[in-house]
Amino acid sequence: MKFNKTYLILFSGMILWGMYPLFTHKFVLGIDPLFLVSVSTLIASIPFIIQLLIKKEFGQLFLQKNLKTLLFVALFTAIGHGFLFVGTKLTSGTNTGLLLQIEPIYSLILGVIFLGEIISSSQVGATLLMVIGAITIVYKGGVNLNLGDILVLFSPLMFQISHAVAKKLLNKGADIFLILAGR
DSSP states (O other), X not given: OOOOHHHHHHHHHHHHXXXXXXXXXXXXXXXXXXXXXHHHHHHHHHHHHHHHHHTTOGGGGGOHHHXXXXXXXXXXXXXXXXXXXXXXXXXXXXXXXXXXXXXXXXXXXXXXXXXXXXXXXXXXXXXXXXXXXXXXXXXXTSOXXXXXXXXXXXHHHHHHHXXXXXXHHHHTTOOHHHHHHHO
């Protein structure tokens, strides 16, 4: 079998993404969560802003036709990160990772409502099974929601709303780098 760097990169990315809730939990215990939201959002935008500058399209961030939609995208993304980081501080990293598994439910619901997606019963069943499994592991058969768990549960909803708004902008022909820089 030939070694393929692409698979190594994908595998490494999956490991890092899986550890994200645990790292986030450790960081927010020592650093203000809202400071982390601000810094991480700013740092994440830099490569896309540079790309817009190289393409000489930076001014599109401030065009009236894009600005209103980009503000909603950025607002829901920031609220989602705020909920995630503050919620993670109030719950465990493991709970955060498992509770984030609710995102596919939000994706299904918002896809049907805002984007007219057609969802099969097998997709709904598989998603519900995954979410029920994660919730069963987190709560071990009982219900012990705390404020951190609730904030983490609402975090993916904010991200999915941001994605739905961004998709509408993308469908209007906006550059992907514009959306990512605005986010």
